Amino acid sequence: SGNLCNGTASILCSSEEADTPITRFQRYLRIKTAHPEPDYSSAVSFLTSQAHSIGLQHQILEFSPGKPLLILAWPGSDPSLPSLLFNSHLDSVPAESSKWIHPPFAAIRTPDGRIYARGAQDDKCIGMQYLEAIRNLKEKDFTPTRTIHLSYVPDEEIGGFEGFAKFAGSKVFEDLNVGFMLDEGQASPGDEFRVFYADRMPWEVKIKAKGPPGHGSRMYDNSAMENLMKSIEVISKFRESHFDAVKSGEAANSEVISINPVYLKAGVPSLTGFAMNLQPSEAEAGFDLRLIPTADPDEMRRRIAQEWAPAARNMSYEIKEKGSLRDNMGRPMMTPTDDSNPWWLVFEQAITSAGGKLAKPEILASTTDSRFVRQKGIPVLGFSPMTNTPILLHDHNEHLQDTVYMRGIKIYESLISSLSSFTESSKG
Numbered sequence: 080s081g082n083l084c085n086g087t088a089s090i091l092c093s094s095e096e097a098d099t100p101i102t103r104f105q106r107y108l109r110i111k112t113a114h115p116e117p118d119y120s121s122a123v124s125f126l127t128s129q130a131h132s133i134g135l136q137h138q139i140l141e142f143s144p145g146k147p148l149l150i151l152a153w154p155g156s157d158p159s160l161p162s163l164l165f166n167s168h169l170d171s172v173p174a175e176s177s178k179w180i181h182p183p184f185a186a187i188r189t190p191d192g193r194i195y196a197r198g199a200q201d202d203k204c205i206g207m208q209y210l211e212a213i214r215n216l217k218e219k220d221f222t223p224t225r226t227i228h229l230s231y232v233p234d235e236e237i238g239g240f241e242g243f244a245k246f247a248g249s250k251v252f253e254d255l256n257v258g259f260m261l262d263e264g265q266a267s268p269g270d271e272f273r274v275f276y277a278d279r280m281p282w283e284v285k286i287k288a289k290g291p292p293g294h295g296s297r298m299y300d301n302s303a304m305e306n307l308m309k310s311i312e313v314i315s316k317f318r319e320s321h322f323d324a325v326k327s328g329e330a331a332n333s334e335v336i337s338i339n340p341v342y343l344k345a346g347v348p349s350l351t352g353f354a355m356n357l358q359p360s361e362a363e364a365g366f367d368l369r370l371i372p373t374a375d376p377d378e379m380r381r382r383i384a385q386e387w388a389p390a391a392r393n394m395s396y397e398i399k400e401k402g403s404l405r406d407n408m409g410r411p412m413m414t415p416t417d418d419s420n421p422w423w424l425v426f427e428q429a430i431t432s433a434g435g436k437l438a439k440p441e442i443l444a445s446t447t448d449s450r451f452v453r454q455k456g457i458p459v460l461g462f463s464p465m466t467n468t469p470i471l472l473h474d475h476n477e478h479l480q481d482t483v484y485m486r487g488i489k490i491y492e493s494l495i496s497s498l499s500s501f502t503e504s505s506k507g
């Protein structure tokens with residue numbers, strides 16, 4: 080909104096106001112879809128108008144009140160073939176504005192071409208690049224054989240359970256007959272594109288300790304804080320053992336289990352902060368735990384119960400498993416990246432023919448909505464075409480270089496045209 084310029088009037092407008100791929104990207108970035116109060120309706124109406132301007136069909140779904148999903152379609156000439164789905168999420172994580180060098184929702188383009196905004200990498204870039212690639216293919220009169228779908232989903236950054244999870248379980252999803260999906264990946268600091276065949280699975284782990292309170296001057300056994308600190312030591316050792324494998328180069332960051340403390344809560348409040356001479360009777364810590372796809376969830380649960388929060392030390396715990404480690408057939412959720420997966424071969428070829436180099440496929444360190452689709456046995460690759468770009472998702476000063484963004488559009492033109500023309504195998 081507030082953009083009085085469009086393509087026909089662009090000559091009268093400053094370059095920031097003209098209707099170009101970059102200004103359209105900036106307009107999307109300026110919509111405040113960060114948690115905790117994402118403005119989904121503005122994002123959906125902006126994207127819907129973009130879809131109309133390039134002649135795509137649209138439908139809006141709402142599985143949870145106030146959390147719309149936008150589905151776009153470009154029908155293929157053979158709608159009986161399994162379709163393609165290009166996914167991105169509408170929401171972003173919050174930004175600590177005061178710590179940014181440019182405001183996180185202004186989408187300023189610096190003279191050297193960096194576009195600063197929350198969501199510039201994660202993942203509003205791909206959401207707009209899909210549309211720009213389709214716009215260009217339509218201008219070239221390309222006709223897809225397979226139907227192409229785009230999905231714009233809410234809720235991803237807080238788990239996806241009221242967004243993609245519900246979509247994946249719906250009749251609408253089933254009727255899309257998806258054969259292959261692309262979802263977000265991560266930036267690549269080097270000049271090879273990164274591609275991801277699996278996600279790590281997040282568990283939120285809270286451990287709580289109880290113990291007798293007492294005077295701050297006394298040393299006694301089994302206080303809540305002492306019990307919690309013992310657990311933290313055990314967890315730190317576990318963390319170190321996995322991190323050591325990364326530091327020594329034995330494993331990539333995403334190939335080990337990670338655990339990081341995200342909050343510590345204890346103390347009896349006073350007017351000035353905490354009562355410093357009173358040992359609290361309760362203490363709690365929260366952790367972000369990420370399991371690799373081949374991890375044994377039972378072993379992890381046992382470790383938490385017996386070693387991290389043993390009842391014998393007056394401890395309790397809560398685990399929120401934010402996804403399953405196995406697919407519906409009981410297999411680890413990993414999309415094959417070899418010639419057993421024809422989609423992989425087409426993907427690889429499309430990157431190469433667009434002049435790109437691919438790095439060795441990786442497990443994604445973080446987690447995406449892909450897991451709800453891999454769960455069904457449908458192949459999904461995580462991919463965000465950003466080379467020579469620092470990894471800034473969830474960081475301060477998230478930004479993307481304009482030339483990198485524009486090259487990504489070309490990459491998707493190649494991917495969309497190759498994948499939608501691929502007909503040798505009709506199996507998912």
Ligand code: MET
Nearest residue numbers: 235236238281401445446
């Ligand atoms: C907890 S579900 C995943 C949310 C987010 N994409 C992350 O990796 O942290």
Ligand SMILES: [Zn+2]
Nearest residue numbers: 172201236472
């Ligand atoms: Zn994210």
Ligand SMILES: [Zn+2]
Nearest residue numbers: 168201202263
């Ligand atoms: Zn993301």
